[in-house]
Amino acid sequence: MIKGKKATDKLLSVYWFAVLFIVAAGIVYIALSFYGKPYDVRNVEADILTNKIADCLSTRGVLIDNWGDLNENNFLETCDLNFNVEDTNGWKNDQFFVRVEFLNITDNVLENAVSAGYFNLENFCEEKLVVCLERKMYSLDLEGNSYQVKIKSIVRKNEKNN
């Protein structure tokens, strides 16, 4: 009777360690998959970029006076933006893209469209290979005309966030 009990105890111990091992393997897998991946901050980055552009283009609901002169060459400087990135993973300052459109609401005419950064990124928005954020705001120009300003911000940086 005692011998039988001892054998059962040993068998139970083996099963107990098997269960422990399976649980531990599960925890290790979850920990590695959670902590092994980088923190994805691209949504926050795109959000901040969009807000910064909105703040740059409009103050208290009125567009800046030279909004009509904005173009690819002066946009980044006007809005204090710098799209250079760290030299890693083969990146060549091609991780950001921004497009801004000024639509006259009264006449429904697109009066200016500016873009900056690596334009190819726009093609990857639908496949969700990059983080794309599109926002609209309404503003007046100095003469009181109403405009819809559409801001599209794209951040790639996949290797450091995905």
Add this chain to the structure above:
Amino acid sequence: MKKRGTILVENIIFIVLNLVFLSILFLFLFSKMNGTAILEEQYAKKIALAIDAAKPEMKLIFNMNDAVEKANDEKFDGKIVSIEGNVVTVRLHEKGGYSYSFFNDVDFDALYYYPDENGMFELEVRE
């Protein structure tokens, strides 16, 4: 008497093995949670995002106590935070470091390399 003693020893070995097993598991988890590489990434991204959202004349203050402790543990006495161009690098040990770029085109005051004795790291944003 002899038999009872044997059972006790077996039980103790069983409990000790369980404890060893669980201790190793928890040590692994804590090492993953507070890893140097994770802290470097966390702070590099936090600082870069804070700079992105900052406006000129703002003062950014980061509590980097845990990072400073980790750098001390690693016996690293170099620059913990460095900013070159528009790239923030956080380094808590000799080999390695993590860099992340920010898009806000601003400058900073000169003293931004070392957190103070309380582990607070200050950054003053200039135009």
